[in-house]
Amino acid sequence: MDILRVENLEKDYEARAVGPVSFRLRAGEIGLIVGGSGSGKSTVLDVLYGTKRASRGSAFLCVGDGQRDLFDISVAELVSIRSVAIGYCTQFLPAIPGKLAADLANEAAYAETSSADITELLDRLALPQRLWNLPVSSWSGGEKQRLNIALAALRKPALILLDEPFSALDEALHPVVWSVLSALADEGSAMLIGVHKASSYTAGAETLVALD
Numbered sequence: 655m656d657i658l659r660v661e662n663l664e665k666d667y668e669a670r671a672v673g674p675v676s677f678r679l680r681a682g683e684i685g686l687i688v689g690g691s692g693s694g695k696s697t698v699l700d701v702l703y704g705t706k707r708a709s710r711g712s713a714f715l716c717v718g719d720g721q722r723d724l725f726d727i728s729v730a731e732l733v734s735i736r737s738v739a740i741g742y743c744t745q746f747l748p749a750i751p752g753k754l755a756a757d758l759a760n761e762a763a764y765a766e767t768s769s770a771d772i773t774e775l776l777d778r779l780a781l782p783q784r785l786w787n788l789p790v791s792s793w794s795g796g797e798k799q800r801l802n803i804a805l806a807a808l809r810k811p812a813l814i815l816l817d818e819p820f821s822a823l824d825e826a827l828h829p830v831v832w833s834v835l836s837a838l839a840d841e842g843s844a845m846l847i848g849v850h851k852a853s854s855y856t857a858g859a860e861t862l863v864a865l866d
């Protein structure tokens with residue numbers, strides 16, 4: 655089943671930045687948007703999340719029993735759809751001063767998620783306990799990036815957008831993060847990941863959009 659169907663997405667700034675781009679993403683599929691710096695990966699993810707407006711095109715997302723065009727809905731409906739169906743891991747976690755990882759994780763998790771499950775996930779992502787009671791604003795870039803992924807993994811939305819999820823991580827952590835993303839896909843979340851290039855650890859993910 656297609657969870658997302660994008661048709662002729664275009665984004666212009668002063669000049670054309672992206673498109674037209676069309677692709678489909680199935681439930682449980684990991685799809686890549688591949689392209690060099692400045693090719694438009696973040697722009698595609700931003701317009702799907704609604705932080706930027708598409709200039710033309712459609713993006714049909716399965717919501718409940720129907721489909722909604724993310725480019726043709728009210729702000730209120732977009733906010734409501736995001737809260738249940740879309741997660742966005744940007745390259746940088748906008749940390750609220752004073753917020754602890756434990757607070758963020760508890761807010762993201764469903765009521766039935768046990769604290770042992772949260773602990774296990776943070777451990778798997780190599781986020782040791784010594785960090786949990788430190789404000790997230792003091793964490794390193796790579797630690798924040800992994801926490802962002804942990805928060806998405808706890809929410810398990812139908813669609814997760816990830817912008818360069820490996821950019822601040824050393825190579826040893828790439829398969830660690832990939833295994834968490836693969837497990838999420840196995841549970842049914844579809845993922846769209848912007849990366850500079852496909853690599854060995856992204857094996858199994860299809861390149862849906864090649865930009866340049």
Ligand SMILES: Nc1ncnc2c1ncn2[C@@H]1O[C@H](COP(=O)(O)OP(=O)(O)OP(=O)(O)O)[C@@H](O)[C@H]1O
Pocket residue numbers: 667668671689690691692693694695696697698
């Ligand atoms: N608000 C804006 N106004 C004008 N041009 C913009 C704006 N935002 C992005 N661009 C341009 O659009 C193009 C695509 O940018 P985008 O950030 O999507 O690229 P990217 O592939 O994600 O790059 P990177 O890998 O470096 O993060 C770039 O040339 C960028 O300068």
